[in-house]
Amino acid sequence: MENPIREVAPVVVVMVPLPAQGHLNQLLHFSRHISAHGIPVHFVSSATHNTQAKIRVQGWDPITISNIHFHDLPLPPYAVPAPDPKAPTKFPDHLQPIFEAALHLRQPFAALLQSLSSTAHRVAVVHDTLMSFAAQESTTLPNAESYIFHCTSAFTNLFMIIAFLKKFSGLNVSVSQTSYLPSLSIEGCFSDRFLEFVGSQAGMTDIDVGEIYNTCRAVEAEFLELPTQPPFLGNRKMRSLAVGPLHPINLHGQDGSPSRRRHECLEWLDKQPAQSVLYISFGSNSFLTEEEILGLAMGLKHSDQRFVWVLREADRGDIFAEEKSEKKGENYQLPENYEEGLEGVGMVVRDWAPQLEILAHKSIGGFLSHCGWNSCIESMSMGVPIATWPMHSDQPWNAMLITEVLKIGVPVMDWARRGETPSSTIVEAAVRRLMESEEGKDMRRKAEELGRAIREAWLEGGSSREDLDFFIAHISR
Known part of the structure; x- marks a missing residue:
């Protein structure tokens, strides 16, 4: 038996x-x-x-x-x-x-x-x-x-x-x-x-x-x-x-799952030329001072580049408690009439944004980022070069990997000068360097090649x- x-x-x-x-x-x-x-x-x-x-x-x-x-x-x-x-x-x-x-x-x-x-x-x-x-x-x-x-x-x-x-x-x-x-x-x-x-x-x-x-x-x-x-x-x-x-x-029909409602910023991106838009986001756990918001806002305006800017406060330990807070967003004020003057040029997003879909969009030509690792690997996989503005934790090392090792990005402000607030002039120069200079175009080519290699992995x-x-x-x- x-x-x-x-x-x-x-x-x-x-x-x-x-x-x-x-x-x-x-x-x-x-x-x-x-x-x-x-x-x-x-x-x-x-x-x-x-x-x-x-x-x-x-x-x-x-x-x-x-x-x-x-x-x-x-x-x-x-x-x-x-x-x-x-x-x-x-x-x-x-x-x-x-x-x-x-x-x-x-x-x-x-x-x-x-x-x-x-x-x-x-x-x-x-x-x-x-x-x-x-x-x-x-x-x-x-x-x-x-x-x-x-x-x-x-x-x-x-x-x-x-x-x-x-x-x-x-x-x-x-x-x-x-x-x-x-x-x-x-x-x-x-x-x-x-x-x-x-x-x-x-x-x-x-x-x-x-x-x-x-x-x-x-x-x-x-x-x-x-x-x-x-x-x-x-x-x-x-x-x-x-x-x-x-x-x-591959974000199109992934796993056969029904797509969620398309975010309005993607509809806006559909109307923009290829690789013409700078995406700006500082992730879920980084925050900006009033001076940094002002410098960034005016630097973007003076750069004459199209952009989508995700401007939201850093997560709290309970994001659902954050949603109920009466003081939510009080530190994130833009100059008066700033958003009204952006029609056709820029868009400010105040809620959670679909970053993967944004980075994969054909209109995106660059990413101004805090350099959290999620953001870095997502951007690299989509072949998008990065303007680096590290804030804390592992971000300074990630920024160095992007700018000095892989050479697919430019610094907005060196980590050694982290105690300073980047002026609008500094922001404008970094954005123009990434988006419209010959050096920036070369970085974009390198980023696209790296993106292909990452996807082939x-x-x-x-x-x-x-x-x-x-x-x-x-x-x-």
Whole structure:
């Protein structure tokens, strides 16, 4: 008599993002790619942030994918302060309460992990760099393993590690193998409170099996390989995986999902000449002072370039509480009659904008950006050059990657002069340089070539496709 075949549940993946837009977005996009291989994905956050991730994702609809499961885990009450434009650094310290509250997800996450472990052959935990408690919890179960997901570029991650080692341990580490070594420090990039938070996560990731980046080898091959060499050799059991760009790169009929109502700015862009419009956005967590808004507004006006400007306040820890705020937008006032004078030339968008669709539009010729990594990889994948205006966190390194390594952008203001407010003249010069100079046209050609290479990484045999297939095979072994 033959032995009966024992049924074993398949591998499941658990995503553990930091509850901030740029982090939620990347891990949700990654969830789509994994679910396409028939693997159930469990996306773990608070009810507020799961809702935020779902309503803001672009290019596909999570509701239409049956094997992505959202788990609304409880959080203790936390403060939801407004951003402070007068703070000593541009870092969004007003989000610190939600970062700290997120550590309380550990206990309900552990209970979920225990439940999934009892019915699955293997549980693969993919956690944000700043949610490293998930790695520790995975070690308590015999069939769970963890992978660290970097929401930054490989370039930034490498040189930020160097900067942290220099500041906190006194080690003057250098990387002689690379052809480029930035001199940036972490001064001005973060608040002291956030650095303490980062320190609380240190030492938890040595148990991770591997590390994953939302990038591709066409952009960062050199910087993906360096951390695997001295002095950065760690305990990872597999190579660093570059599986980006994770966002959809074909926005027309993606996954057969019905398109959401088209944003009015796209209708405006339809009427503009090809590559004639500058898109301006500072992401979800950066904010501008009144002086910066004025300088930018007048610089755009004097540049005589067409533009779409997303002008909205930075997210709070609860974006739905922000929507109810009576003081929303009070710091974001334009000069009197400014918008009335933009007809046919410019457009100011005050709400959440479909950035992927904007960058993919044929009328877009440049992007003035804070250089968050989501914005950078989205712009590069669409072949759009960037005028860089970094504000905090990883943005100065990303800006350096864009302007000095890849050479597909121009700085609005160097990071070394971050304490100064760019005048309208400085803004105008940077915009004209990007949009109408011969140098800008050459950058646009380079950006288009890079964009093609990035998109090809997802074709059959492409590097990102192969790295994702490697990951799927590894967790399904």
